[in-house]
Amino acid sequence: RKEVEQDPGPFNVPEGATVAFNCTYSNSASQSFFWYRQDCRKEPKLLMSVYSSGNEDGRFTAQLNRASQYISLLIRDSKLSDSATYLCVVIRNTDKLIFGTGTRLQVFP
């Protein structure tokens, strides 16, 4: 079993839709959590950190459930430019970032 698991998708949604991705992690010692975005044939870039209390950045909301060991990303009012792969990232206490496989999102007009 992979340490960080995501549904690879693709999620195909119309513009304006709300879409949510989940990510589960297996190591309960995991301490920090992030979502990265990767466009096709480009490098990953930080989208947002995930805090225990949940956090929001514009149309994006991230939540953490430590008891169930999953994190989520909610995107409201999807834009065509949101089409990308969303990578879930987990850090244990060694500064090693573990990436999930990624969830591919395709927003269509």
Added chain:
Amino acid sequence: GAGVSQTPSNKVTEKGKYVELRCDPISGHTALYWYRQSLGQGPEFLIYFQGTGAADDSGLPNDRFFAVRPEGSVSTLKIQRTERGDSAVYLCASSVRGGDRGGELFFGEGSRLTVL
């Protein structure tokens, strides 16, 4: 530019050859990471440097892979006796202090390695 620079951007080699991939991190970033990414997969951790030392090399798949960062800045990933299964995009990233303490990793555009 001010970002992470990786060279070469593309490398085609034959099975059994030796390859070096270079990473020039953002100036002042003490942490440097190497990942590799295959099509349809997320980045797979290889090694992490804090300064000149390898803080965690648990992701190196076998002893054909080796990485150095002699002066705490530029890093070189070295692959001996390349195999077709080594074909992937090799990503380098740097961070101010380290993934958890520094937060954001800044990635280079990657070196695409193809082993024929």
